Amino acid sequence: MTIIDGKATAAEIKKEIAAEVEARVSRGEKRPHLAAVLVGHDGGSETYVAHKVKACEECGFESTLIRREADVTEAELLQIVKQLNEDPAIDGYIVQLPLPKHIDEQKIIMAVDPAKDVDGFHPVNVGKLSLGLPCFLSATPSGIMQLLERYKIETKGKHCVVLGRSNIVGKPVAQLMMQKGNPGNATVTVCHSATLNIKEICREADIIIAALGQPGFVTADMVKPGAVIIDVGTTRVPDSTRKSGFRLCGDVDFENVAPLCSAITPVPGGVGPMTICSLMCNTLQAAKQA
Numbered sequence: 449m450t451i452i453d454g455k456a457t458a459a460e461i462k463k464e465i466a467a468e469v470e471a472r473v474s475r476g477e478k479r480p481h482l483a484a485v486l487v488g489h490d491g492g493s494e495t496y497v498a499h500k501v502k503a504c505e506e507c508g509f510e511s512t513l514i515r516r517e518a519d520v521t522e523a524e525l526l527q528i529v530k531q532l533n534e535d536p537a538i539d540g541y542i543v544q545l546p547l548p549k550h551i552d553e554q555k556i557i558m559a560v561d562p563a564k565d566v567d568g569f570h571p572v573n574v575g576k577l578s579l580g581l582p583c584f585l586s587a588t589p590s591g592i593m594q595l596l597e598r599y600k601i602e603t604k605g606k607h608c609v610v611l612g613r614s615n616i617v618g619k620p621v622a623q624l625m626m627q628k629g630n631p632g633n634a635t636v637t638v639c640h641s642a643t644l645n646i647k648e649i650c651r652e653a654d655i656i657i658a659a660l661g662q663p664g665f666v667t668a669d670m671v672k673p674g675a676v677i678i679d680v681g682t683t684r685v686p687d688s689t690r691k692s693g694f695r696l697c698g699d700v701d702f703e704n705v706a707p708l709c710s711a712i713t714p715v716p717g718g719v720g721p722m723t724i725c726s727l728m729c730n731t732l733q734a735a736k737q738a
Contacts, residue, residue, distance in 0.1 A: 450711040458721035469508035480735035481510040483541035488518035533561040540566030540734035566730035589621035591722025596631040604633040612659035613640045658699035666700040677712040
């Protein structure tokens with residue numbers, strides 16, 4: 449059984465990016481510049497954005513953090529997006545989600561210039577993905593594909609079950625797994641809250657990508673021996689033994705499922721580090737296209 453180490457893989461990729469950035473700078477080209485817009489003080493978002501800023505440093509990027517309080521108006525936020533779209537110094541940017549309830553997230557996403565949409569959320573990039581055209585891939589699905597590629601996990605002709613149909617993970621990773629390419633060329637089944645016989649479907653899977661946000665959902669009786677498990681879940685659950693008072697829990701019952709698998713991602717340290725790494729890859733791509 450192989451533990452798929454996302455932390456080590458992400459570190460390796462960031463070194464590759466940093467080397468490419470220094471080569472660009474030595475040729476007189478500008479450093480890639482990533483901006484992040486953070487609204488309010490959500491704990492998860494604060495941590496995630498801090499990791500993005502650190503990753504920019506590791507990759508040799510410039511970074512800008514734009515903060516606004518939770519009572520920012522939708523009009524103010526749209527104005528910030530407009531300024532970022534028009535600023536030639538910014539290669540790509542992200543608006544950290546979730547946003548406060550009084551702001552229409554879809555309206556903000558639609559306002560982002562697709563050429564700077566390094567999160568891969570704009571409908572133009574989503575549409576290009578579905579057609580197999582070059583585009584900015586959503587960061588988490590892109591990270592999953594990089595893990596499969598670097599660990600040389602065979603996907604061609606395999607039955608891949610995706611648990612979850614979110615726009616951020618479930619739908620795009622299903623699209624990527626079924627497209628021609630390596631990794632890819634899999635036969636994909638997408639399961640969700642209305643799917644009947646989920647256990648039986650999972651037991652037929654060669655690859656399970658769990659992105660439900662339900663801690664411990666995938667149990668040993670759902671996994672056939674030799675399956676590959678990609679656990680996208682990162683739910684905070686109370687843990688009095690930790691200084692923070694919580695721990696991160698994946699969608700997979702790791703302790704009981706891991707012995708059955710040929711390969712599995714841990715939580716934390718699996719898909720999570722690759723998500724930020726993919727954002728760095730997208731930012732470098734945006735700088736090249738600028």
